[in-house]
Amino acid sequence: MDNQQQEKKVQIKISDEVTKGFYANNMLVFHTPEEFVMDFVSVLGTNQGIVGAKIITSPGHAKRILSALKDNIEKYESRFGEIKIASAPSSPGEIGFEDRQTGKSL
Numbered sequence: 001m002d003n004q005q006q007e008k009k010v011q012i013k014i015s016d017e018v019t020k021g022f023y024a025n026n027m028l029v030f031h032t033p034e035e036f037v038m039d040f041v042s043v044l045g046t047n048q049g050i051v052g053a054k055i056i057t058s059p060g061h062a063k064r065i066l067s068a069l070k071d072n073i074e075k076y077e078s079r080f081g082e083i084k085i086a087s088a089p090s091s092p093g094e095i096g097f098e099d100r101q102t103g104k105s106l
Contacts, residue, residue, distance in 0.1 A: 022052030030101045036062040
């Protein structure tokens with residue numbers, strides 16, 4: 001195997017705060033020609049939410065994220081059964097996913 005084919009090893013560090021994780025039941029997403037921005041939000045029984053993570057990535061990486069999620073959902077469903085899609089919120093501000101550019105609930 002030549003140098004180009006050798007597997008690169010990357011050490012990944014994770015802070016204690018990130019290790020705890022963050023529960024998100026809402027996500028706001030928007031994009032520009034250069035990037036996708038995803039705000040993961042937790043809204044729990046109030047009219048207020050907390051952004052726990054903001055992910056900014058390139059369009060190419062966003063598409064790879066979509067592919068990885070699709071692959072993992074397929075693996076999950078083959079093991080545990082079909083995931084039922086929850087109904088969309090009936091009005092803005094309810095728990096759900098929203099396209100920030102159009103305001104449309106997803």
